[in-house]
Amino acid sequence: MNADLAKPQKPANQSEDEHPELSARNARSGLWLFAVYLAAYAVFIRLAAASPDVLGWITPLGPNLAIVYGFGLIVGAVVLALVYMRMCRRNEQKFRGAGGAP
Numbered sequence: 093m094n095a096d097l098a099k100p101q102k103p104a105n106q107s108e109d110e111h112p113e114l115s116a117r118n119a120r121s122g123l124w125l126f127a128v129y130l131a132a133y134a135v136f137i138r139l140a141a142a143s144p145d146v147l148g149w150i151t152p153l154g155p156n157l158a159i160v161y162g163f164g165l166i167v168g169a170v171v172l173a174l175v176y177m178r179m180c181r182r183n184e185q186k187f188r189g190a191g192g193a194p
Contacts, residue, residue, distance in 0.1 A: 114187045121179040125172045132168060136161055 139146050140158070147158035 111187065114184060117183040117187065118180045121183065122176055125176050125179075129165075129169060129172055133165060136165060 139161075147156065147161070149157045151157055151160050153160055
């Protein structure tokens with residue numbers, strides 16, 4: 093019997109270390125974090141559209157609220173990226189612990 097016929101064939105676009113269940117978990121984690129960022133950004137846009145005078149308020153830090161909020165969004169995106177990396181690592185550990193991968 094030919095050895096190639098005995099092995100199950102995987103799709104051409106799937107690599108050796110890719111597991112659909114793990115990818116789905118990571119995608120869900122990413123979508124939750126995206127929703128958090130989207131909510132923070134939506135508040136910023138809502139303030140800019142409906143109450144631009146609020147964004148002009150001077151903060152205790154010195155610059156106005158628009159500058160502080162904008163930098164907060166940038167820093168928040170970096171923090172959420174780090175949280176996502178941690179969540180993916182935790183998802184992989186759970187996946188491997190449950191016997192999902194060799």
